[in-house]
Amino acid sequence: TQLLEQSPQFLSIQEGENLTVYCNSSSVFSSLQWYRQEPGEGPVLLVTVVTGGEVKKLKRLTFQFGDARKDSSLHITAAQPGDTGLYLCAGGWRTNAGKSTFGDGTTLTVKP
Amino acid sequence: NAGVTQTPKFRVLKTGQSMTLLCAQDMNHEYMYWYRQDPGMGLRLIHYSVGEGTTAKGEVPDGYNVSRLKKQNFLLGLESAAPSQTSVYFCASSLASYGTDTQYFGPGTRLTVL
Numbered sequence: 001t002q003l004l005e006q007s008p009q010f011l012s013i014q015e016g017e018n019l020t021v022y023c024n025s026s027s028v029f030s031s032l033q034w035y036r037q038e039p040g041e042g043p044v045l046l047v048t049v050v051t052g053g054e055v056k057k058l059k060r061l062t063f064q065f066g067d068a069r070k071d072s073s074l075h076i077t078a079a080q081p082g083d084t085g086l087y088l089c090a091g092g093w094r095t096n097a098g099k100s101t102f103g104d105g106t107t108l109t110v111k112p
Numbered sequence: 113n114a115g116v117t118q119t120p121k122f123r124v125l126k127t128g129q130s131m132t133l134l135c136a137q138d139m140n141h142e143y144m145y146w147y148r149q150d151p152g153m154g155l156r157l158i159h160y161s162v163g164e165g166t167t168a169k170g171e172v173p174d175g176y177n178v179s180r181l182k183k184q185n186f187l188l189g190l191e192s193a194a195p196s197q198t199s200v201y202f203c204a205s206s207l208a209s210y211g212t213d214t215q216y217f218g219p220g221t222r223l224t225v226l
Contacts, residue, residue, distance in 0.1 A: 042204070099160065100215075101171075102154045
Protein backbone atom coordinates (compact mmCIF):
# COMPACT_ATOMS: atom_id res chain seq x y z
CA THR A 1 0.00 0.00 0.00
CA GLN A 2 1.43 3.33 -1.11
CA LEU A 3 1.18 5.82 1.75
CA LEU A 4 1.97 8.85 -0.38
CA GLU A 5 0.22 9.37 -3.69
CA GLN A 6 1.71 11.88 -6.08
CA SER A 7 -0.11 13.44 -9.00
CA PRO A 8 0.19 13.83 -11.83
CA GLN A 9 2.65 11.05 -12.58
CA PHE A 10 3.90 12.81 -15.72
CA LEU A 11 3.69 16.46 -16.72
CA SER A 12 4.97 18.05 -19.91
CA ILE A 13 4.67 21.81 -20.30
CA GLN A 14 6.13 24.73 -22.24
CA GLU A 15 8.67 27.12 -20.78
CA GLY A 16 6.95 29.97 -18.94
CA GLU A 17 3.88 28.02 -17.84
CA ASN A 18 2.86 27.51 -14.22
CA LEU A 19 2.25 24.11 -12.67
CA THR A 20 1.26 22.42 -9.45
CA VAL A 21 2.05 18.89 -8.33
CA TYR A 22 0.41 17.18 -5.40
CA CYS A 23 1.36 14.76 -2.67
CA ASN A 24 -1.53 13.20 -0.77
CA SER A 25 -1.95 10.71 2.03
CA SER A 26 -4.48 9.44 4.53
CA SER A 27 -1.70 9.39 7.15
CA VAL A 28 -0.54 12.28 9.29
CA PHE A 29 3.15 13.12 9.02
CA SER A 30 5.48 15.02 11.32
CA SER A 31 7.16 16.49 8.27
CA LEU A 32 6.99 16.45 4.53
CA GLN A 33 9.98 16.85 2.29
CA TRP A 34 10.31 17.53 -1.42
CA TYR A 35 13.29 16.23 -3.37
CA ARG A 36 14.29 16.76 -7.00
CA GLN A 37 16.13 14.09 -8.93
CA GLU A 38 17.88 14.55 -12.26
CA PRO A 39 18.59 11.59 -14.58
CA GLY A 40 21.54 9.51 -13.42
CA GLU A 41 21.80 11.22 -10.05
CA GLY A 42 20.47 10.83 -6.54
CA PRO A 43 17.63 12.99 -5.16
CA VAL A 44 18.49 16.38 -3.70
CA LEU A 45 16.42 18.02 -0.96
CA LEU A 46 14.46 21.14 -1.96
CA VAL A 47 12.51 21.85 1.22
CA THR A 48 11.19 20.46 4.49
CA VAL A 49 7.83 21.57 5.92
CA VAL A 50 6.89 20.68 9.47
CA THR A 51 3.92 22.85 10.50
CA GLY A 52 0.36 22.34 9.29
CA GLY A 53 -0.54 25.15 6.88
CA GLU A 54 3.09 26.12 6.42
CA VAL A 55 4.08 27.79 3.16
CA LYS A 56 7.69 28.03 2.03
CA LYS A 57 9.01 29.79 -1.03
CA LEU A 58 12.23 28.98 -2.82
CA LYS A 59 12.60 31.44 -5.71
CA ARG A 60 9.93 30.33 -8.23
CA LEU A 61 8.91 27.29 -6.15
CA THR A 62 6.18 27.46 -3.52
CA PHE A 63 5.61 24.57 -1.14
CA GLN A 64 2.58 24.14 1.09
CA PHE A 65 1.88 21.66 3.88
CA GLY A 66 -1.78 20.90 4.43
CA ASP A 67 -3.46 22.03 7.65
CA ALA A 68 -3.97 18.44 8.73
CA ARG A 69 -0.37 17.49 7.78
CA LYS A 70 -1.61 14.81 5.38
CA ASP A 71 -0.84 16.46 2.08
CA SER A 72 1.44 18.91 0.34
CA SER A 73 1.72 20.77 -2.94
CA LEU A 74 4.54 22.18 -5.00
CA HIS A 75 3.79 25.11 -7.29
CA ILE A 76 6.30 26.30 -9.89
CA THR A 77 5.85 29.71 -11.48
CA ALA A 78 7.17 30.41 -14.96
CA ALA A 79 8.77 27.00 -15.40
CA GLN A 80 12.16 26.77 -17.05
CA PRO A 81 13.87 23.84 -18.84
CA GLY A 82 16.21 23.60 -15.86
CA ASP A 83 13.22 22.59 -13.71
CA THR A 84 12.98 19.33 -15.64
CA GLY A 85 13.34 16.32 -13.37
CA LEU A 86 11.63 13.87 -11.06
CA TYR A 87 9.98 15.49 -8.04
CA LEU A 88 9.59 13.23 -5.02
CA CYS A 89 7.79 13.88 -1.78
CA ALA A 90 8.75 12.05 1.41
CA GLY A 91 6.86 11.85 4.68
CA GLY A 92 8.46 11.30 8.07
CA TRP A 93 7.29 10.70 11.62
CA ARG A 94 8.88 11.85 14.87
CA THR A 95 7.85 8.61 16.56
CA ASN A 96 9.49 6.46 13.90
CA ALA A 97 13.01 7.77 13.84
CA GLY A 98 15.09 6.59 10.95
CA LYS A 99 12.23 5.90 8.58
CA SER A 100 10.44 7.97 6.02
CA THR A 101 8.30 6.99 3.05
CA PHE A 102 8.55 8.29 -0.49
CA GLY A 103 5.88 8.85 -3.08
CA ASP A 104 6.28 7.51 -6.62
CA GLY A 105 7.20 10.90 -7.99
CA THR A 106 6.11 13.33 -10.68
CA THR A 107 8.23 13.46 -13.82
CA LEU A 108 8.29 17.03 -15.11
CA THR A 109 9.47 18.00 -18.57
CA VAL A 110 9.72 21.68 -19.45
CA LYS A 111 10.15 22.27 -23.17
CA PRO A 112 11.99 25.36 -24.43
CA ASN B 113 33.98 16.62 1.19
CA ALA B 114 32.93 13.79 -1.09
CA GLY B 115 29.53 13.45 0.61
CA VAL B 116 28.02 10.04 -0.08
CA THR B 117 29.83 7.72 -2.47
CA GLN B 118 28.72 4.35 -3.82
CA THR B 119 30.74 1.51 -5.29
CA PRO B 120 30.32 0.16 -7.94
CA LYS B 121 28.37 2.45 -10.29
CA PHE B 122 27.24 -0.37 -12.57
CA ARG B 123 27.11 -4.14 -12.24
CA VAL B 124 25.69 -7.06 -14.18
CA LEU B 125 25.10 -10.33 -12.33
CA LYS B 126 23.82 -13.73 -13.27
CA THR B 127 20.98 -15.26 -11.28
CA GLY B 128 22.33 -16.84 -8.12
CA GLN B 129 25.51 -14.80 -7.91
CA SER B 130 26.30 -12.72 -4.87
CA MET B 131 27.65 -9.22 -4.50
CA THR B 132 28.16 -6.40 -2.02
CA LEU B 133 27.41 -2.74 -2.61
CA LEU B 134 29.49 -0.30 -0.61
CA CYS B 135 28.30 3.08 0.64
CA ALA B 136 30.61 5.55 2.33
CA GLN B 137 29.91 8.97 3.84
CA ASP B 138 32.35 11.52 5.20
CA MET B 139 29.85 13.78 6.99
CA ASN B 140 29.91 11.93 10.35
CA HIS B 141 26.22 11.11 9.96
CA GLU B 142 24.56 8.71 12.37
CA TYR B 143 21.82 7.46 10.07
CA MET B 144 22.33 5.59 6.81
CA TYR B 145 19.82 4.07 4.40
CA TRP B 146 19.62 1.78 1.40
CA TYR B 147 16.82 2.33 -1.13
CA ARG B 148 15.92 0.78 -4.43
CA GLN B 149 14.29 2.73 -7.24
CA ASP B 150 12.30 1.05 -9.96
CA PRO B 151 10.56 2.79 -12.86
CA GLY B 152 7.37 4.47 -11.70
CA MET B 153 7.78 3.30 -8.11
CA GLY B 154 9.77 6.02 -6.40
CA LEU B 155 12.18 5.02 -3.65
CA ARG B 156 11.56 2.04 -1.40
CA LEU B 157 13.54 1.58 1.80
CA ILE B 158 15.39 -1.74 2.01
CA HIS B 159 17.32 -1.44 5.30
CA TYR B 160 18.57 1.38 7.43
CA SER B 161 20.92 2.00 10.34
CA VAL B 162 20.60 4.42 13.23
CA GLY B 163 24.23 4.09 14.26
CA GLU B 164 27.39 2.03 14.09
CA GLY B 165 26.68 -1.64 14.76
CA THR B 166 22.91 -1.34 14.32
CA THR B 167 20.63 -2.19 11.41
CA ALA B 168 16.88 -2.41 10.89
CA LYS B 169 14.51 -3.60 8.19
CA GLY B 170 12.72 -1.22 5.88
CA GLU B 171 9.80 -1.79 3.52
CA VAL B 172 11.41 -4.37 1.20
CA PRO B 173 14.20 -6.21 3.09
CA ASP B 174 13.78 -9.72 1.68
CA GLY B 175 16.78 -10.99 -0.28
CA TYR B 176 19.14 -8.37 1.16
CA ASN B 177 21.46 -8.15 4.15
CA VAL B 178 23.33 -5.17 5.53
CA SER B 179 26.14 -4.38 7.91
CA ARG B 180 27.36 -1.19 9.59
CA LEU B 181 30.67 -2.14 11.18
CA LYS B 182 32.05 1.38 10.84
CA LYS B 183 30.09 4.60 11.22
CA GLN B 184 31.08 5.85 7.79
CA ASN B 185 30.27 2.67 5.85
CA PHE B 186 27.02 0.84 5.13
CA LEU B 187 27.18 -2.36 3.09
CA LEU B 188 24.30 -3.95 1.19
CA GLY B 189 24.64 -7.62 0.30
CA LEU B 190 22.78 -9.80 -2.15
CA GLU B 191 23.49 -13.44 -1.30
CA SER B 192 21.73 -15.00 -4.30
CA ALA B 193 20.72 -12.43 -6.89
CA ALA B 194 17.38 -12.72 -8.67
CA PRO B 195 16.09 -10.87 -11.78
CA SER B 196 13.56 -9.10 -9.51
CA GLN B 197 16.50 -7.36 -7.87
CA THR B 198 17.36 -5.54 -11.08
CA SER B 199 17.09 -1.92 -10.01
CA VAL B 200 18.94 1.26 -9.20
CA TYR B 201 20.18 1.26 -5.61
CA PHE B 202 20.69 4.47 -3.69
CA CYS B 203 22.43 4.96 -0.41
CA ALA B 204 21.67 7.97 1.76
CA SER B 205 22.76 9.38 5.08
CA SER B 206 21.42 11.93 7.55
CA LEU B 207 22.80 13.57 10.66
CA ALA B 208 19.91 12.29 12.76
CA SER B 209 16.34 11.52 11.95
CA TYR B 210 13.02 12.48 13.36
CA GLY B 211 11.63 12.43 9.86
CA THR B 212 12.77 16.00 9.35
CA ASP B 213 16.45 15.73 8.64
CA THR B 214 17.90 16.09 5.18
CA GLN B 215 18.90 12.84 3.54
CA TYR B 216 21.99 13.11 1.36
CA PHE B 217 22.00 10.63 -1.47
CA GLY B 218 24.78 8.95 -3.37
CA PRO B 219 24.84 8.77 -7.18
CA GLY B 220 23.36 5.27 -7.30
CA THR B 221 24.39 1.79 -8.41
CA ARG B 222 22.70 0.35 -11.47
CA LEU B 223 22.35 -3.41 -11.05
CA THR B 224 21.13 -5.80 -13.71
CA VAL B 225 20.49 -9.45 -12.85
CA LEU B 226 20.22 -11.73 -15.86
